[in-house]
Amino acid sequence: MAKKKIRVLVAKPGLDGHDRGAKLLAYKLRNAGMEVIYTGLRQSPRQIAETALQEDVDIVALSCLSGAHDHLFPRTVECLREVGMGDVPVIGGGIIPKEDIPGLKEAGIKEIFTSGASMKDIVSYIQSLADKDQRTVTTEGNKP
Amino acid sequence: MSRERIKEAYDAWKSGVEKGLAKTPERKPRFSNSSDIEVSRLYTPLDTGGADYLEDIGFPGRYPFTRGIQATMYRGQIWTMRQYAGFGTAEESNKRFKYLLEQGQTGLSVAFDLPTQIGLDSDHELAEGEVGRVGVAIDSLEDMEILLEGIALDRVSTSMTINAPAAILLAMYVAVAEKQGVPPEKLNGTIQNDILKEYVARGTYIFPPEPSLRLTVDVIDYCVKNIPRWNFISVGGYHIREAGATAAQEMAFAFSNAIAYIERAIAAGLEVDSFAPRISWIFNTHNNFFEEIAKYRAARRLWARIMKDRFGAKNERSCMLRMHIQDGGSTLTAQQPLNNIIRSTVHCLASVLGGTQSLAICSYDEACAIPTEESARTSLRIQQVIAHETGVTDTVDPLAGSYYVEWLTDRMEQKIKEYIESVDRLGGAVEAIESGYIQRQINESSYRYMEEIESGERVLVGVNRYQVEEEPLREIYRVDPAVRSLKMARLKSLKERRDGGRVKEALQELERAAGGSEKLMPRIIEAVKAYATLGEICDALRAKFGSYKASKDF
Numbered sequence: 172m173a174k175k176k177i178r179v180l181v182a183k184p185g186l187d188g189h190d191r192g193a194k195l196l197a198y199k200l201r202n203a204g205m206e207v208i209y210t211g212l213r214q215s216p217r218q219i220a221e222t223a224l225q226e227d228v229d230i231v232a233l234s235c236l237s238g239a240h241d242h243l244f245p246r247t248v249e250c251l252r253e254v255g256m257g258d259v260p261v262i263g264g265g266i267i268p269k270e271d272i273p274g275l276k277e278a279g280i281k282e283i284f285t286s287g288a289s290m291k292d293i294v295s296y297i298q299s300l301a302d303k304d305q306r307t308v309t310t311e312g313n314k315p
Numbered sequence: 316m317s318r319e320r321i322k323e324a325y326d327a328w329k330s331g332v333e334k335g336l337a338k339t340p341e342r343k344p345r346f347s348n349s350s351d352i353e354v355s356r357l358y359t360p361l362d363t364g365g366a367d368y369l370e371d372i373g374f375p376g377r378y379p380f381t382r383g384i385q386a387t388m389y390r391g392q393i394w395t396m397r398q399y400a401g402f403g404t405a406e407e408s409n410k411r412f413k414y415l416l417e418q419g420q421t422g423l424s425v426a427f428d429l430p431t432q433i434g435l436d437s438d439h440e441l442a443e444g445e446v447g448r449v450g451v452a453i454d455s456l457e458d459m460e461i462l463l464e465g466i467a468l469d470r471v472s473t474s475m476t477i478n479a480p481a482a483i484l485l486a487m488y489v490a491v492a493e494k495q496g497v498p499p500e501k502l503n504g505t506i507q508n509d510i511l512k513e514y515v516a517r518g519t520y521i522f523p524p525e526p527s528l529r530l531t532v533d534v535i536d537y538c539v540k541n542i543p544r545w546n547f548i549s550v551g552g553y554h555i556r557e558a559g560a561t562a563a564q565e566m567a568f569a570f571s572n573a574i575a576y577i578e579r580a581i582a583a584g585l586e587v588d589s590f591a592p593r594i595s596w597i598f599n600t601h602n603n604f605f606e607e608i609a610k611y612r613a614a615r616r617l618w619a620r621i622m623k624d625r626f627g628a629k630n631e632r633s634c635m636l637r638m639h640i641q642d643g644g645s646t647l648t649a650q651q652p653l654n655n656i657i658r659s660t661v662h663c664l665a666s667v668l669g670g671t672q673s674l675a676i677c678s679y680d681e682a683c684a685i686p687t688e689e690s691a692r693t694s695l696r697i698q699q700v701i702a703h704e705t706g707v708t709d710t711v712d713p714l715a716g717s718y719y720v721e722w723l724t725d726r727m728e729q730k731i732k733e734y735i736e737s738v739d740r741l742g743g744a745v746e747a748i749e750s751g752y753i754q755r756q757i758n759e760s761s762y763r764y765m766e767e768i769e770s771g772e773r774v775l776v777g778v779n780r781y782q783v784e785e786e787p788l789r790e791i792y793r794v795d796p797a798v799r800s801l802k803m804a805r806l807k808s809l810k811e812r813r814d815g816g817r818v819k820e821a822l823q824e825l826e827r828a829a830g831g832s833e834k835l836m837p838r839i840i841e842a843v844k845a846y847a848t849l850g851e852i853c854d855a856l857r858a859k860f861g862s863y864k865a866s867k868d869f
Contacts, residue, residue: 181869186429186445188518191558191645194758194869195765211865212518213433215441237429238685238794242444268684286682287649287778291769 177301180228182210182219184247187237192264192286196232199290200297216243220250223259229301232293235265236286245278260300264288318364325359332356348606349764350563352726358718366721371616375711377631379619381612381724382712383670384635389708395673396698397422397474398691399641404798405461408451412466414688420695423466424474424675426450427484432519434480434853437802447798449685450476454806455848459487460494468492472503474549474639479521481508482534482836483852486843489542505546505595505639508534511572511744512551514863515753516558521853524745526860530835531576532583537836539590546595548576549639555753556599557645559761562610563727565599567734568744568753570618574735575744577626587626591633600662600669601643607662608714609723611638611669617728639673640666647682651777651785655679656693663701668714674698685794751868758869806848813846821845822855829859 181197183190190212197209208226210219223231231251233244244263251257263275264284272283281300284293346354355362366372373379376386385391398420412423427450430442436454437446446452453459468491477484485506489499510527513520520527531548538547552560552569560568573594580590598614600607619634628634642662647655656679666674676694678686686694702708714720734756741747748754767773774780821842828838842852 186433186435186441186519188429188513189557190518191761195761197869198758198762199765207869209867209869211867213441213865237445238448239444241796246444266683285649289769290765 177205177230177297178208178226178228179205179297180208180210180219180223180226180231182214182222182231182233182247183212183235184214184216184219184233184243185235185237185239186213187235187239187265188212189236189265190234192236193232193234195290196234196264196293199294203294203298205297216247216250219247220254220256223251223256224254228259230297231259231261232297233261233263233265233280235263235267238266240265240267240275241271244275244280248279262293262296262300264293318361321360325361348562348603349601349760350561350606350610350727350730352563352606352723352730354723358722360718362718362722363725366725372715372721378623378634379616380635381616382715384615384637384672386711388670388711389667389702390711393702393708394667394671394698395422395472395639396420396695396702397424397639397673397675398695399424399426399476399675404447404801405451405453405458409462409464409466411688412462415691415695416466416471418692418695419699422472422474422673425462425476427475427477428452429519431484431849432477432479434483434521434849434857436806436848436850437799438806439850442799446802447794452798452802453484453487453849454802455809455846456487456490456843457805457809457846459484459491463488463491463495467497468495469497469501472505474505474507476507478507478510478513478517479519479527480849480853481506482530482537482839483843483849485534485537485545486836486840490840490844499542500544502542503544505549506534507551507597508548509550509572509576511575511748512554512569514748515568515757516554516560517551518865520863522856522860523863524748526829526856527863528575528579528745530856532579532585533835535576535580535590536583536585536834538593539585543593546593546637547590548593549595549597550576551597553597553599553641555757556601557643558757559764560757561760562601562603562606563730564734564756564760566610566614566617566727567731567738568756569596569598570614570621570731570735571738571744571747571753574621574625578743581626587622587628588630588633591622591626591628592630592635594637596636596638598638598640598671599643600640600666601646602658602661604661604665605720605723606727607665608669609720609727611666611671612712612715612720612724613728613731615670616724617731637672639675640669640671641675642666642677644677644681647677647679648775648778649682650782652679652683654777655682656697659694660697660701663697664705664707667701667707668712670712751866754866754868809846809848817845818842818847818851822847822851825852826855826858829856 197207201207260281262282263280267285372381375383429445431453435442437452535547538545550569550573552565555568556565615636618636622628622634659676676697678690678694680690738747825838
């Protein structure tokens with residue numbers, strides 16, 4: 172049987188309208204052979220979790236450039252748990268000060284890519300997450 | 316010297332150079348700018364021979380304004396230095412404004428937080444985590460009174476970056492001025508009020524395009540009749556560029572949007588010369604120095620011709636492209652942030668040589684966080700150094716006559732025109748947005764740019780070359796997370812103090828008016844003065860207008 176395509180949800184939580192990075196990532200992931208669903212702007216964490224469930228995605232990638240990541244990223248992880256998708260790895264990107272990263276990771280975000288990150292690195296990171304089939308194991312203690 | 320002799324000499328020179336290329340080749344086979352215009356090895360009088368100096372280049376302050384919209388440009392007056400600012404609460408922003416005015420800034424520029432920009436009060440569920448983040452949170456007239464406390468509104472000019480709820484924020488500004496005893500006719504400033512680019516680039520829309528355009532035209536109509544010195548629209552290429560467009564697309568799509576506004580204002584009964592002189596613009600300067608300068612010169616000439624030929628403008632002022640520029644935040648890098656000061660200095664110089672009227676320079680730490688006081692001051696200093704120390708302001712349009720600059724100005728004009736024609740063929744800006752054409756054009760340019768960086772074809776210092784290991788920036792501005800609870804408490808207390816009956820009546824009247832076709836500004840002003848909140852006013856409009864749904868295309 173052919174290998175199942177990796178399904179990624181690229182999501183814009185909150186009110187931020189900067190979607191250049193999110194669209195670039197979606198485009199790169201699609202070119203890398205993945206199935207990509209893009210939420211469009213202004214999604215609440217709850218809506219993102221519901222879409223993740225409906226679309227049965229393997230990975231959720233969040234993008235936020237408004238500075239609201241501290242609230243929105245952990246809240247999305249919580250909502251995913253509430254809909255029974257707590258094993259889906261969540262990664263985040265945007266304008267995120269480095270000292271916020273440990274707290275976000277503690278809240279369950281697997282990895283954070285800040286504005287200097289290269290798309291190649293993000294794509295290969297997502298690839299590696301899927302290759303390890305992380306959904307069958309607990310996300311805790313599973314550092315990249 | 317005759318053209319023939321130059322041609323002959325040029326050909327001889329060229330064949331000599333090309334013989335040497337086998338041994339010492341050029342760095343790459345093709346040199347081109349962001350707009351995908353191929354740049355030649357050398358420009359000579361042969362490349363500019365077609366221009367009619369009086370028709371196409373002319374004199375500053377005279378149609379078609381290629382050389383600038385004022386006769387004396389910076390010899391008369393340095394451009395307005397207007398840094399973008401607005402933080403957290405109205406109190407904090409008010410403090411920062413007073414600081415910037417003391418530092419020699421000549422105009423205010425207000426950034427609003429996202430809930431304000433999309434018509435939600437601070438206590439709305441979706442506002443959680445966003446209150447006071449990217450600008451000041453304004454829920455009601457009360458916040459606006461605090462924001463502008465102690466600032467003489469008849470003496471400063473204020474630029475407000477607000478679009479979907481522009482009519483409401485303008486109504487608040489007018490109401491505060493009235494309380495200060497300043498009549499509307501004495502007010503100076505700009506309101507962005509450019510909704511169409513929100514659907515393709517910036518994302519802070521509320522209502523669908525058609526009812527939004529009705530509000531846009533109502534603001535224009537109100538300003539023309541009541542605040543004659545107010546720039547009732549600032550049509551943006553800026554955000555289109557930040558979303559990934561090329562320099563030529565930036566100008567073309569902004570022009571197409573403006574054409575849509577003008578057509579609707581004329582359809583609403585306004586005579587073109589009664590409002591066109593007050594149209595202002597915001598553009599974006601990126602790294603390619605000569606492309607940017609040529610872009611501004613080309614845009615001035617093209618816009619002048621559009622106003623005259625397409626709209627029949629008779630007043631020369633209607634033909635002037637009056638612009639504010641901010642340099643491109645997307646050109647700044649998180650890596651080695653001090654390098655951004657160098658980039659911004661080049662942007663500043665290109666904007667000045669491009670003939671801007673007003674300028675904001677990004678802060679070097681913008682790719683990392685909201686600017687600190689120190690980084691915001693450095694941006695202002697870049698402008699002051701260029702203005703006072705370099706001598707570039709001593710003569711008007713100093714690059715005119717450069718074979719390259721004049722050739723590139725022609726080519727940029729041609730390229731911009733071609734994009735406008737493709738939007739026209741689709742039926743105009745609204746149709747081109749609804750069909751996704753403009754979004755696709757922008758996305759494709761954005762993807763191409765990324766590929767060039769990833770392949771190393773385009774060098775970004777510190778990003779794909781000359782990298783170093785580095786520590787994060789030490790001082791970062793942080794928004795107090797308590798802002799939202801403060802704002803929620805203020806809202807609660809406001810709702811207890813205000814005249815509930817007056818608020819209810821004003822909102823009902825507004826909703827009724829929105830269902831018909833009457834002008835909405837008087838109703839909005841009444842609601843604002845009754846201390847109805849921004850969210851309540853937008854809800855009344857949403858009830859009739861509906862909400863715009865986000866696109867999921869990429």
